[in-house]
Amino acid sequence: METFYLIIVIFIFLIAIFDLSVGVSNDAVNFLNSAIGAKAAPFKVIMAVAAIGIFVGASMSNGMMDIARHGIYQPQYFYMNEIMSILLAVMLTDVVLLDIFNTMGLPTSTTVSMIFALLGGTFALAIVKTINSAGALQMGDLINTDKALQVIVAIFVSVAIAFFFGVLVQYIARLIFKFNYQKQLKYFGALFGGFAATSIIYFILIKGLKESTLMTPENRQWIHDNTQILLGCCFLCTTILMQVLMWCRINILKIVVLLGTFALALAFAGNDLVNFIGMPLAGYSTYHDYIANSNGVSPDQYLMTSLLDSASTPSIFLIGSGIIMVVALLTSKKAHNVIKTSLDLSRQEAGEESFGTSPIARKLVRMTTNTSSFIVNNIPPKARTWLNARFDKDEVILEHGAAFDLIRASVNLVLASLLIALGTSLKLPLSTTYVTFMVAMGTSLADKAWGRDSAVYRITGVISVIGGWFLTAGAAFLICFTVTMIVYFGGSIAIILLGALAAYMLIHSQISYNKKLKQEKNSSLAQQMVANKDKQEALVLLRKFSREEFAKVLEWSADLYHRVTTGFLNESYRTLRKAMGDIETERRYFKQVKRLGTIGVSHLNDKVGLEKGLYYFQGNDFSYDIIHSIKRTCEPCLEHTDNNFNPLEQSQKDSFGEIAQSIVSFLEESRQSIEKDAFGDLAALYNQGNILINQLGVLKREEIRHMREQVSYIKVGIVYLTVIQESQNVVAYTINLLKMNQKFQEGN
Known part of the structure; x- marks a missing residue:
């Protein structure tokens, strides 16, 4: 029996390797979208910066692993075989579900996928346990519903807040810098660069390194007590540095974009790593605790109270995960597909649209057009002329082949970093994917990238992506519920069959995607x-x-x-x-x-x-x-x-x-x-x-x-x-x- 569960743990780790790959493919849009969209540097340089951020973030990650140990289920009421059934089902569900979304080119939240898969698996066995206990155990004893509720609320909060501030901040930024920003950058560039760099560094300290091995309670408290002094010194130093770089004829906007790319990649790896290896590590801890302390008790009688303790992740797992994530980032074609979806919905120029139209999009465009016309007609002529001059897209400064300019890329990264850091400090579980995507959509709307001829396609695309986020939650819950039941009652035969089915789906998905790439060769x-x-x-x-x-x-x-x-x-x-x-x-x-x-x-x-x-x-x-x-x-x-x-x-x-x-x-x-x-x-x-x-x-x-x-x-x-x-x-x-x-x- 011990050998059987050892094989399951090894199998879960093998699935985790694939999960890391598809997870990076999905979340690459979070930190690569702005740099690639604005052509802030050669593609290899952007990928190298992101890869370094991922490796550093993964190597220093640790504390978030607790969510896989006791974030959803209450382990003191579950036996060892039940925990292993849930963990295996979550991994099988997660890897297939994320791969489907990557193939479709739709960015989704790996956190939502993991949370709701855990909730579905736990709910399945909670039903079994409440029935078998004849009322001794209740659902509230077995499931931590607060976490799932936080994620649901975070979806609405992330979408609304990020989009609103994306529109507002980008509109203000464009009023200041215009599309031809060279003249304004001479006067305000150092201040803008200093503020942007300070915001990103603050984000790294508050969000990116929040749960790293470097952030001891003492360090965390010191940063909290001296936040204002740190930010003031950082702003002063970075502003001076930006001015010196400008005197050296270096485009500081590119520096800001690359720094923001590094910060978001670091935060992704540091905080979202639990979504990919949290389950295998929980399984490893479960197996290790059972071997050391079971004293001959069968797996279906051994309670996993030990999972209530905080995780202590071995460095070898963190470093190994970082290496796998970097390799996946550099080699995944599906990561480029997910990035393409975000860029298509936010690019400045007209072009091939990835989505069709929908009745909701047409209605929204009609309402917005009528409202906009009413507002414009009531603006004084001089003010209207001044505004039109600030938003003259014919003067836009775009790198060759870029989807949008460096001003918008900088706003995307700085605003996303600030919102995520603010949410983290207020203990609001904002999703990195949701914030970065919706900020990008808001800034593109403010930049008038959604013209009359493209708005209906772009809005349909955004609705499709948002709908996919809710679909992720529902699908993860239902699929994992079913898979958990099959694993729990089907035993080894069910595990073998489900593993083979997951492998077939992944291989078939890759073959189909390669065919799709050949069919779309004319897109370029x-x-x-x-x-x-x-x-x-x-x-x-x-x-x-x-x-x-x-x-x-x-x-x-x-x-x-x-x-x-x-x-x-x-x-x-x-x-x-x-x-x-x-x-x-x-x-x-x-x-x-x-x-x-x-x-x-x-x-x-x-x-x-x-x-x-x-x-x-x-x-x-x-x-x-x-x-x-x-x-x-x-x-x-x-x-x-x-x-x-x-x-x-x-x-x-x-x-x-x-x-x-x-x-x-x-x-x-x-x-x-x-x-x-x-x-x-x-x-x-x-x-x-x-x-x-x-x-x-x-x-x-x-x-x-x-x-x-x-x-x-x-x-x-x-x-x-x-x-x-x-x-x-x-x-x-x-x-x-x-x-x-x-x-x-x-x-x-």
Whole structure:
């Protein structure tokens, strides 16, 4: 039995290694978002600064480990086998849940995931224990609900406070510095840099090192008693230092951003490490205590009162965790995906949007626009002119490829640090993830990054992320509740099966994510095209972008048309329903593509933009018409099949099925022609298309004659005629798309 539990402890530690990796991937957005978004330094330098912060923070972490020992459950009422069941279930739940969110690119709270997973597992066994004890034990004896309640309250507090102050502080900062901040920085730069550096250092002392091995009670008390003197001296010294750096022509904003990145990385590793290794260490302590003191008592009779003692984490575990976290940070592609979501929602320039629209977002934008118009109209003209000058985005100073400027990056880091430090000093459990994300959203709103053309997408994205936070809590609770029950009653077989299932899900997730990355290879091209200011380069990028997108439209069209016609001929309702859903997805995607293409055309010089832009827009229209024709084909087929009306006769299926396959081949050959940028085969393709149109015309005449003779088949006949007509349209629109693409791609 001892060997069995030793294997469980080892298994939990192995899961913890994966959990550290996915946890870093999720929380990397907290400390990398601002530095990467503003291009404060080369990517390798930013990662090195963050890696040092993580390693230092992890190596000095300790006290927060107690939450895994007695923060949620009351260990004096739980037996050893029950504690091990809860800890194993929490780890299995946590690692899979976080990986799912990372794959989706949504930042969530590792603290919420751990707390609610612990609560779910504890609640599961608390039910069992209260039933078995015949009323001797109550839920309140077994569960510490106060901690879970604190986390729930922290969600609302973090979101509201961080967003409000993000908007307010960034608005004030922009009034002071403008988008062209160079002149103002000469006068106020040293003071701003000193204040920012002091705030970040205060954050490091109060939050980052709060539970480190260096912070003894005496040190903590000394800092508390001398806080004002420390801050005053720090402000004076850093202000002087910033002025000296400015005289040396060093951009102090980059120094502030890198210092803030280090501070948040240190705080993340120091305080959130418990979310990843707290469970394994609690399991290790449980096993060690049982071996040393059980005296032959079986695991289901040995109470874990020893977990009430404070944790004393061996340094080897802290250092090892720091190394794993650093390696994960430097190698995780999913970390970059989560960062991308935050940057897409806060970038200054328009571009490809990661989210669609939603009714709530549209309503909020409409209300905000009306309110803003009312306020602006009642501002005196001179004041309005002055405000417009302060918020003139045409003067923005952006590093090449940056999402926003260094002023906003500095405000993000300083404000997040101050809010988290303030919350910590007031014993409010503010979430680092929630604060940093919502501050970034607030500052982007204040900077007018959410314009009329992008606000509805950005707000939908923010709502999606916030919804994901609540989903994390509910999913962690329910999944861990179920897994704990399975582990507790299923024993070793259940543990093996659940472990295999978790491993499969992680491997499958990684494979699927790698495929997704390959499918999104054009994203960088779209961002290049949107950010490009060179009018000569603009045409080259737009041509490459259009080839990829037109080819993709034809690839989708070939697949969708094949599925729609096959589903109709085979009377497959499921195939048609799935195809209809995919058509709607592609239509929404292509709307976004058209928007990006319009931005690309706007970057062309006047002569080229007028001539080539017309061909590009016509090509876009024909692409959309192809998808729309396939939709008009699918709709009546789906309704007809859903109602179980009479099918086509076999002779009709045979004749149309052959032509439908030829249309699919025609679409595929057209795609290859656009993809290869080869115009030599266009004459043959035009001829092939015209032949198909004529063949479909013959089928149409035959069907009209057939309907006059077979009145009982009039319902399927109407659908069949629609399918033939829209098939002709698909071929005709494809021919026109090929012609417009040729005119757009040729010449200078």
